[in-house]
């Protein structure tokens with residue numbers, strides 16, 4: 411059920427027997443030339459649609475801007491920053507809380523959003539509510555290790571293919587990621603904004619356009635290339651993740667609430 415399609419009496423009725431709300435949270439950011447900027451929003455929204463067919467949980471309108479400052483060098487990327495996302499999500503959740511919602515499930519599409527979601531989760535906990543953050547791409551990799559992938563790699567490409575194969579710019583599917591060792595060969599690229607030195611991975615926060623020509627990064631998932639993705643993979647993967655979310659949501663809805671903290 412979609413909150414935006416209900417009237418307030420239906421919401422009051424829902425709250426009589428369930429105080430759980432699902433909020434898809436995405437991002438608008440470069441994912442390489444083969445994927446659309448809305449990749450991290452399109453997939454959680456598709457998961458919400460699949461969830462709606464499997465579960466009575468109420469689904470709020472998606473938040474489709476996220477915290478993605480490090481990709482801001484690519485045209486079209488728009489970031490709220492972590493503070494902006496905290497502010498927006500906290501405001502949405504506080505108002506839902508006032509109406510009586512106490513169990514919040516975030517369907518998150520973007521790794522950069524997790525710091526903000528964690529902060530809002532603890533804020534809600536302190537008010538006597540619970541937030542569960544479901545990072546779909548990590549869940550998929552745990553449900554089936556063959557699905558694991560990084561930013562713009564096979565996993566996300568398969569996910570977008572499941573939404574609509576026409577969204578893939580197929581002429582760019584075979585393009586190399588164009589990583590450069592921008593901090594010199596003594597500190598080679600490792601994953602996201604990490605470099606490797608003497609076998610240890612070290613984070614050096616910097617803009618992604620300093621590291622790659624086109625903005626897709628395989629993280630540590632070597633071999634996670636977009637041209638291995640298929641629509642069948644994407645459909646199976648998103649269906650499995652949606653099944654999981656439906657089961658998890660049923661159990662999480664009954665999880666005991668914390669005592670409000672000082």
Ligand SMILES: [Zn+2]
Pocket residue numbers: 441449450519520561562566
């Ligand atoms: Zn992504």
